[in-house]
Amino acid sequence: MTEAEAVAALRAITDEVCALAGAVAEYPERWEPVPRIDGCAFSGYQCSTMGLVRSLDRTTPGGRALRGTVLKATPGSGGYVRVKLACDDPAHKPHTLTMQKIVLRTFAGECPPGMEARHLDSDPANNRWAPGNEEETRKAGGNLVWGTKAENHADKDDPQPPKPTYPCLNAFPRGTCDGKALNPGRRCIRCTVDVGIEAARMLRDGQNLETVRQHFGYKTGDWVFGLAVRYGGYPAELKDQARTQQPPLKGWRGWVARRVGAAG
DSSP states (O other): OOHHHHHHHHHHHHHHHHHHGGGTSOOOOOEEEOOOBTTBOOTTEEEETTSOEEEOOEEOTTSOEEOOOBOOOEEOGGGOEEEEEOOSOTTSOOEEEEHHHHHHHHHTOSOOTTEEEEETTSOTTOOOOOSSSHHHHHHTTOOEEEEEHHHHHHHHHSOOOOOOOEEOSOOTTTSOOOOEESSTTOOOHHHHHHHHHHHHHHHHTTOOHHHHHHHHTOSOHHHHHHHHHHHHOOOGGGHHHHHHOOOOOOHHHHHHHHHHHHHO
């Protein structure tokens, strides 16, 4: 068995176990490289089972280092979410792709003949994926599968009742948020991503983890640190440093500190 076959087998086993456990827990988030789509390669991106796409750290032809980030998705016709991806061919303009297409191609493979993307709850903005058959996918919190046109129409004519949703805890950083969370007192997915990006920025600026935790109102620093790593690209190995670091002094205090340091 080759290394690629071993990895594929391990993923299949993981998917099967998580599908069986879906009745008691949602399928854990997983990131995978975006595959070739419509004949184009997208090696600079990864897709999440939560229906998100992020760019990877990269260096421009001019030598500028760019940090990867979760891409902002925009609603399109019919409520279908779209993102723009730059393929590996610099001669091509950015591709506008639906999130459902990216997620299904990444985790479910090529679309079988005669089938199309199917949202089980008829919500085109809910692009979560989980392994298994239709029932297992629902139990694990997934919403995307390949299905026939007839099945797709049946979903729209008789949609499954959506999961209970609650108002987003806060609107950081947009001021007002009409997003919904799966549980009361939580943030919606988009706001959670925003928190992770901002938390990573604060940590890079020298704020310690306790200060960041208090800023966002989380009960534990471990959770907000995980968001900074997942969505903000903060290095996971710097967790101990994040707990103890202090921001650089500003104003005259910073001037004095720098002079003392230079003299030492």
